[in-house]
Amino acid sequence: MTRPPADLETLIELMARLPGLGPRSARRAVLHLVKKRGQLMVPLAEAMAEVGRTVRDCVNCGNVGTGDLCAICADETRATGQICVVEDVSDLWAMERASAYKGRYHVLGGTLSALDAVGPDELRIPKLLDRIRTEEVSEVILGLAATIDGQTTAHYIADQLGGVEVTSLAQGVPVGGELDYLDEGTIGAALKARRAL
Amino acid sequence: MTRPPADLETLIELMARLPGLGPRSARRAVLHLVKKRGQLMVPLAEAMAEVGRTVRDCVNCGNVGTGDLCAICADETRATGQICVVEDVSDLWAMERASAYKGRYHVLGGTLSALDAVGPDELRIPKLLDRIRTEEVSEVILGLAATIDGQTTAHYIADQLGGVEVTSLAQGVPVGGELDYLDEGTIGAALKARRAL
Structure with a gap:
């Protein structure tokens, strides 16, 4: 058996570590890249290196950004009185796509989890408490997942916050959802x- | 709505062009890369650039390789009398993983397709005919997919080859398959x- 070139095997192995890709789909993706060297692989490698640098x-x-402060924290038009607490940057992006919120965010970087030994200090919770003391926050909106870990985290944060209004996203029928x-x-x-109509 | 940094959007757009990834899973993959900048994104960008170069x-x-000749064509221990014709490099790799074949290969780069206007000259068919004239080939094994396009291509190639034994992979029950x-x-x-037992 002749193996694929070593460079390709390294690339496949690294690609297989991406979420949603396994060894098989990574192989397929890499062969596609090899076919489209000029149009896709070279620009992709450069884009990745660029993102890695910046x-x-x-x-x-x-949140992710290119400076010390992200685009949202640096944006003076965003309301400072509200902080929406989310688990991950992807949740922040989802909130932004909804264009329904004009305040600031706080990305925890995960949820509390006894099983995975994730405590408050592994998340960005101390920094959140710090921001609430210094930023004159009037409302903290908990935008955490409706899972056990998400709700445990929400309750823990609500307990820590005295003197600030703490709210949570509503639960209910999704738009377009059938009962x-x-x-x-x-x-x-x-x-x-x-609610009353 | 504040958009993600432009570099990230470019990267997501490029990732979404990989087979098996859409805009959503590309976003997820890129956020994973951003989280694992040091361990994954930088090595991946380098591996990709390296493969692009070599x-x-x-x-x-x-076949893909790092020189003018691939590892298989350059390997003098591989039998020269047999050529296995496959559609794509991924098929060649699959054959190699089976470790059942010791001859050479010929990668067509696709199948004939009237719908997509792929004729013999778009594939590596002229080069195959050329090799059969110059390499003293005694058998051409058609390892093409059992699809309409694959079989059309197989018949076309068999028609073109005079004086050489043309065989095709057997069809039957896969190993481990239940009727x-x-x-x-x-x-x-x-x-x-x-066949007789």
Whole structure:
């Protein structure tokens, strides 16, 4: 058996570490890259190296950006009184795509998890408490996942915050959602939080 | 709405062009890369740039390699009398993983397709005919997919080859396969090609 060139095997192995790709799909992706060397592989390698050079975590909120402060923390038009606490940068991006929120964020970098030994100090929780003392925050919106770990984290944070209004995203029927396909927990929550029309 | 940094958006867009990744999974992969800048993104960018610099198509068979000739064409211990014709480099690698074949290969780079306007000259078919004239080939093994396009290509190649034995991979029950889950075409082919125990 003649093996593929060593450089290619290294590349496949690294690609296979990306979420959503396994050894098989990484091989397929790499062969596609080899076919499209000029149009895709070279620009992709350069884009990746560029991002590796320029991107860093915002020292204030943990979002990704290219300076000490991310674009949101540096934006003086964003309201400073509200902080939306999210688990990850991807959640922040999802909130931004919804274009419904004009305040600041705080990215925890994960959720508390006894099983994985993630405590408050592994997350960006001390920095959040710090920001609440210094930034004149009036409301903390918890935008955490409706999972056990997410809700444990939400309760822990709510306990730590005295003197600030703490809210959480509403639970209910998603837009376009059909009742038939929803789980009982969601329907129960939507019924409990029903509102007058 | 504040958009992600432009470098990141470029990277996501390029990643989304890989097979098996869409815009959503590309975003997820890129955020994973950003989190693992040191351990994953920088090595991956370097590996990709390196492959972009070194890899090229073998002038003889179309396999990928790092020189004019690929490792298989350059290997003098491989039998020269047999050429296995495959559609793509991934098929060649699959054959090599099986460790069942000791001859040379010829990678077509696709299949004939009237719909996509792929004719013999778009594939590496002229080079195959050339090799058969110059390399003293005694057998051409067609290792093409059992699809319409694959079989059309196989018939076309068989027609072009005079004076050389042309064979094709057997069709039948895959190892570990249960009859219950096999399609009728495969079972029919396996029955037709049954052999004495």
